[in-house]
Amino acid sequence: MIDLQNVSIYYGKGRIIKDVNMSINSKVLLLGPNGSGKSTLLRAIAGIIPYKGHILVDGKEVFSLKNENILSTNLPEAYVLGLTINDVIYVYEEIKGIDKELVIGMLDKMGLRSILKKKVYQLSTGQSVIFRDVLALASGAKIILLDEPFENVDLGKRKLLAEWIKEYGKEGIIVTHEIDMVNYFKDLSTYLIFEGKIYGPIVAKDFLESSIVEGSVTGNSLLTFEVAGKKFSLIRGNVGRRVENLTSLDRLYTLGE
Numbered sequence: 002m003i004d005l006q007n008v009s010i011y012y013g014k015g016r017i018i019k020d021v022n023m024s025i026n027s028k029v030l031l032l033g034p035n036g037s038g039k040s041t042l043l044r045a046i047a048g049i050i051p052y053k054g055h056i057l058v059d060g061k062e063v064f065s066l067k068n069e070n071i072l073s074t075n076l077p078e079a080y081v082l083g084l085t086i087n088d089v090i091y092v093y094e095e096i097k098g099i100d101k102e103l104v105i106g107m108l109d110k111m112g113l114r115s116i117l118k119k120k121v122y123q124l125s126t127g128q129s130v131i132f133r134d135v136l137a138l139a140s141g142a143k144i145i146l147l148d149e150p151f152e153n154v155d156l157g158k159r160k161l162l163a164e165w166i167k168e169y170g171k172e173g174i175i176v177t178h179e180i181d182m183v184n185y186f187k188d189l190s191t192y193l194i195f196e197g198k199i200y201g202p203i204v205a206k207d208f209l210e211s212s213i214v215e216g217s218v219t220g221n222s223l224l225t226f227e228v229a230g231k232k233f234s235l236i237r238g239n240v241g242r243r244v245e246n247l248t249s250l251d252r253l254y255t256l257g258e
């Protein structure tokens with residue numbers, strides 16, 4: 002269970018995350034446009050950056066969790082040391098107990114067995130994203146935080162990756178700014194983030210099937226949110242612009258009627 006209580010995050014004097022409260026005990030989507038604070042929030046939940054308020058993971062403040070409970074797939078040491086993918090898998094198996102056969106099997110299914118002998122810095126951007134996704138998913142972790150897991154991943158590989166994301170880990174947050182990808186997760190609860198404030202949850206299917214109108218709509222509203230001082234509502238039916246037809250999230254709040 003991830004419990005955020007009055008969480009604010011600052012970079013210098015700028016408050017990027019603004020007094021967020023949310024409780025998560027399943028897998029959820031976190032959607033928001035560029036710069037809205039998605040990665041910042043995820044980093045704080047992972048215990049990487051400081052925050053104000055409380056972030057409790059299964060009742061414990063995230064800062065107090067020991068390193069061995071947390072698996073990061075950032076791999077900076079692997080870059081510096083010139084490790085191969087095989088080396089990294091070996092190290093994670095020895096130290097973190099990840100399922101080596103599962104990792105290799107997943108890479109195989111992605112058509113990426115050939116990367117095993119490559120050094121981490123030799124991977125293409127998409128290969129690197131897939132490898133890090135696979136490491137996280139095969140880690141056996143109960144809670145998995147994924148920041149843009151589909152970025153630079155071929156369209157043909159996205160479906161399989163989405164299936165694994167649904168299958169592995171009991172709880173977690175999947176961050177994306179791609180509305181298209183929400184189609185793979187129609188049953189999941191979805192949170193929206195705009196200008197550091199969280200709105201939701203709304204079921205992903207309802208989100209896709211809703212229309213956006215400007216202003217606060219009572220009665221018919223699935224979710225109301227605020228961007229730059231203006232209120233917008235997601236409503237059922239085909240009154241305004243359908244969310245599923247939008248290509249990107251920044252258009253969501255500029256299309257109010």
Ligand SMILES: Nc1ncnc2c1ncn2[C@@H]1O[C@H](COP(=O)(O)OP(=O)(O)OP(=O)(O)O)[C@@H](O)[C@H]1O
Pocket residue numbers: 012017033034035036037038039040041042178
């Ligand atoms: N280290 C930092 N120092 C100062 N400001 C930062 C730092 N990292 C991020 N920011 C700022 O915080 C805001 C939120 O950034 P964040 O990376 O969390 O956004 P995001 O929602 O993940 O965006 P994207 O979809 O583009 O990845 C942005 O305005 C960004 O410029």
